[in-house]
Amino acid sequence: MEIDLPKFCFLEDTFVPWEEAKVPVSTHALHYGTAVFAGLRGYWNEEEHQLYVFRIRDHFERLHDSVRIIFIDLKYSVDELIDITKELLRKNEFKCDVYIRPLAFKSVGPKIVGMDITTVPNSFLMFALGFGEYLPLSGGLHVCTSTWRRIPDVCIPARGKISGAYANSCLAKSEATLSGFNDAVFLTEDGYVSEGSAMNLFIVRKGTIITTPVYADILEGITRRTLMQVARDLGIPVEMRPIHRSELYVSDEIFFCGTGVQLAPVTKVDHREVKNQEMPVTKRIQKTYFDIVRGKNEKYRNWLTPIYE
Numbered sequence: 001m002e003i004d005l006p007k008f009c010f011l012e013d014t015f016v017p018w019e020e021a022k023v024p025v026s027t028h029a030l031h032y033g034t035a036v037f038a039g040l041r042g043y044w045n046e047e048e049h050q051l052y053v054f055r056i057r058d059h060f061e062r063l064h065d066s067v068r069i070i071f072i073d074l075k076y077s078v079d080e081l082i083d084i085t086k087e088l089l090r091k092n093e094f095k096c097d098v099y100i101r102p103l104a105f106k107s108v109g110p111k112i113v114g115m116d117i118t119t120v121p122n123s124f125l126m127f128a129l130g131f132g133e134y135l136p137l138s139g140g141l142h143v144c145t146s147t148w149r150r151i152p153d154v155c156i157p158a159r160g161k162i163s164g165a166y167a168n169s170c171l172a173k174s175e176a177t178l179s180g181f182n183d184a185v186f187l188t189e190d191g192y193v194s195e196g197s198a199m200n201l202f203i204v205r206k207g208t209i210i211t212t213p214v215y216a217d218i219l220e221g222i223t224r225r226t227l228m229q230v231a232r233d234l235g236i237p238v239e240m241r242p243i244h245r246s247e248l249y250v251s252d253e254i255f256f257c258g259t260g261v262q263l264a265p266v267t268k269v270d271h272r273e274v275k276n277q278e279m280p281v282t283k284r285i286q287k288t289y290f291d292i293v294r295g296k297n298e299k300y301r302n303w304l305t306p307i308y309e
């Protein structure tokens, strides 16, 4: 797949041409995964000729929470990060849907080899790319339960969006695709459903949407939080509670959600068809979600940040 490369990247306080955005080979984060990241989406609204970034403040607040966990000093405030994002998108003149990737990372320390990160300097970059679907949104996904377990909070906290922890996600996702599935569902150490390889999960049972709790070693997803609120506003009951693997097999509907995946119906789990292939609840929430992110639902306009003046 050909990807249109962006013109500019933000690196170390300045906007640099994409080809010149480089880091040293001794960068600590490259060796040890000592970085945290965020993933945001911007949606192009053709009628208004406007690019809207979804819940930008929430993403940067979570980035600030993440850096606290792993001793990274992020020198930009949330407001400054919002300004950098706006300028980055404007400089690249995006007129399409985009994915935005900020990364706060440990750069080159006094010792090249060493695990004490408190003395390693901090660095920051951000870039954005034109971006479409991460996983198919229609047609339904066939997923498997991963043979890998979700990395527990006592090892590397999933809520931290810590780069190194994503090796766990890569193992699960790669195994799933090699075995012919679209993605994988992680179980926790004690055998409860956690989340997808890089997305949260909901099941639907008798009209109620149910998602796994924060103590199931999940990332506290912003889309998850969004959908819980939207569902309640639509009059759909919401529960947050532990889910067994076998409950996936008896659910009426299942869907994944996250900034990357957006809201994608799962139609098959471990070779078992999900009961209601029509997905009425999932589709209702999905439609509302896409109207919201594209600026077509006035009620939730405050979640959108317009980029062009």
Ligand SMILES: Cc1ncc(COP(=O)(O)O)c(C=O)c1O
Binding pocket: 039, 169, 195, 196, 197, 198, 199, 200, 218, 219, 220, 221, 222, 223, 224, 257, 258, 259, 260, 261
């Ligand atoms: C492990 C993991 N879970 C869940 C999500 C969903 O989070 P959000 O909705 O904030 O993008 C992501 C990121 O997209 C993720 O990497």
